Amino acid sequence: MNTQDILQSIAAVQVSILRHEPDIEALDRAIGDGDHFINVRRGCEVMAELSPSLQGLTPADALNRIGMKLLSTIGGASGPLISSFFLSMAATLKGAAEPDRRQFAAAFVAGVDAIKSRGKADLGEKTMLDTLIPVARLLVRLNEEGASLADLCVAAKQEATQGMLATRDMVATKGRAHFLGERAIGHIDPGSKSCEVAIHAVCDLMTHR
Known part of the structure; x- marks a missing residue:
C-alpha cells in the first residue's frame, strides 16, 4: 500500500461515513454520549x-502527520485513540517506501494494539476493538496463508460486520455506555459500527479500482 492508496482510502472512508450518518448517530444516541459521529466526521x-x-511523502510520514493532526483537532475519547492508531502504524512502517500486504497487516495490528493500550480495553468490552481486533488477526493470518487480495477483502468485511454485530449482546465496560449496565444489551456500539463502515469502504476501494 503506497501513500496514494492511503489518500484514496481516506476519501472513500469519508464518503461512506457520511452515508451512514443516520445509523451511527442513532446508535450513539442510544448508549453513547452523543458526540461520537461529530468527532468521526x-x-x-x-x-x-x-x-x-x-x-509525495512515504506512507509512514503521511500516517504520522495524520496522527499528529488528529491528536490536536479531535475532541472526546476518539481523538487520542484514533491518533494513536495512525502514529503506531507510522512507526511500524518507517523505512518502507511501499509496504507489502504483510507489512501493512503488521502495522494495522500495531495500530489496534495502541488503541487497546490507550483505551485500556480489549475484545468483548463493547467498543471499537470488537470490530478491529478480529480484523487485525484475520489480516495477519490470511496474508501468511497467501490469500488473494479479493479473498482477503471479502473475509475482512465479513469479520468486521460479525464483530460489530457481536457488540449487541455485550455489557459495556468502557465509556459512557458502561453506566447503563445491562440496559446497553441489545444496542450495537457506535464505535464498532464506525470502524465496520471504514473497513468496508477501504476493502471495496481495494477490490474495485
Whole structure:
C-alpha cells in the first residue's frame, strides 16, 4: 500500500461515513454520549483537508502527520485513540517506501494494539476493538496463508460486520455506555459500527479500482 492508496482510502472512508450518518448517530444516541459521529466526521474532514500536503511523502510520514493532526483537532475519547492508531502504524512502517500486504497487516495490528493500550480495553468490552481486533488477526493470518487480495477483502468485511454485530449482546465496560449496565444489551456500539463502515469502504476501494 503506497501513500496514494492511503489518500484514496481516506476519501472513500469519508464518503461512506457520511452515508451512514443516520445509523451511527442513532446508535450513539442510544448508549453513547452523543458526540461520537461529530468527532468521526471531523476526523474525516481533517484528513481530507490534509491530504494534498501528504502527496509525495512515504506512507509512514503521511500516517504520522495524520496522527499528529488528529491528536490536536479531535475532541472526546476518539481523538487520542484514533491518533494513536495512525502514529503506531507510522512507526511500524518507517523505512518502507511501499509496504507489502504483510507489512501493512503488521502495522494495522500495531495500530489496534495502541488503541487497546490507550483505551485500556480489549475484545468483548463493547467498543471499537470488537470490530478491529478480529480484523487485525484475520489480516495477519490470511496474508501468511497467501490469500488473494479479493479473498482477503471479502473475509475482512465479513469479520468486521460479525464483530460489530457481536457488540449487541455485550455489557459495556468502557465509556459512557458502561453506566447503563445491562440496559446497553441489545444496542450495537457506535464505535464498532464506525470502524465496520471504514473497513468496508477501504476493502471495496481495494477490490474495485
